[in-house]
Amino acid sequence: MKKKINNKTSLIAYLIANGISVPHYCYHNDLSIAGNCRVCLVELKNSMKPVVSCATNARVALQNSSVYHDSALVKKARENILEFLLLNHPLDCPICDQGGDCDLQDQSLFFGFTKRRFYKFKRIVSDKELGPIVKTVMTRCIHCTRCVRFAAEIAGTEELGVFGRGSASEIGTYIDKVLTTELSGNIIDLCPVGSFTSKKFSRQKLK
Numbered sequence: 001m002k003k004k005i006n007n008k009t010s011l012i013a014y015l016i017a018n019g020i021s022v023p024h025y026c027y028h029n030d031l032s033i034a035g036n037c038r039v040c041l042v043e044l045k046n047s048m049k050p051v052v053s054c055a056t057n058a059r060v061a062l063q064n065s066s067v068y069h070d071s072a073l074v075k076k077a078r079e080n081i082l083e084f085l086l087l088n089h090p091l092d093c094p095i096c097d098q099g100g101d102c103d104l105q106d107q108s109l110f111f112g113f114t115k116r117r118f119y120k121f122k123r124i125v126s127d128k129e130l131g132p133i134v135k136t137v138m139t140r141c142i143h144c145t146r147c148v149r150f151a152a153e154i155a156g157t158e159e160l161g162v163f164g165r166g167s168a169s170e171i172g173t174y175i176d177k178v179l180t181t182e183l184s185g186n187i188i189d190l191c192p193v194g195s196f197t198s199k200k201f202s203r204q205k206l207k
């Protein structure tokens, strides 16, 4: 591996910079680390269980251990995490504007899920009115919080937040407020699933 690392480089950044594909939903190079989607798991030789590579320091990990990014344990662990993420995510790819450009869809195809467990019901989350740019389908949200961190850390407007806990968690605005800034459109690209898509270019609108 050639890429140089500094004291702050995360393991996932190091692996990606060296051409190794690591699935990730909550991690983004320009945002703070949340470590909540858990899909970026890798195996460390000295660790009893897989660790999330986005919240692991590359220098410490590489100095103290060997890193396995495609071992059988890693594959199984990621597969299980994906199954959890799909518990409530609707399988509506054919009508989703994000279909074909969706990280969750890509990983689902990669892991090739054909069997379902725990699928007695899926929760429903009401959509939010976020203004003229962003169309929302909140039932698809996997709570990666990229949008929340973007609003707070990049756009400088703490308008989005996570409300509720556990299976009642949902993303919303603190007060009934629409996002009017042009910058808000960036959450469309940031969202790894189809929760936020472009209102203007919605397929249903173009029909």
Ligand code: SF4
Pocket: 140, 141, 142, 143, 144, 145, 146, 147, 148, 171, 190, 191, 192, 193, 195, 196
């Ligand atoms: S709406 Fe999209 S970006 Fe925001 S938390 Fe949900 S999945 Fe992540």
Ligand code: FES
Pocket: 023, 024, 025, 026, 027, 034, 035, 036, 037, 038, 039, 040, 041, 052, 053, 054, 055
């Ligand atoms: S990308 Fe590491 S926990 Fe989400």
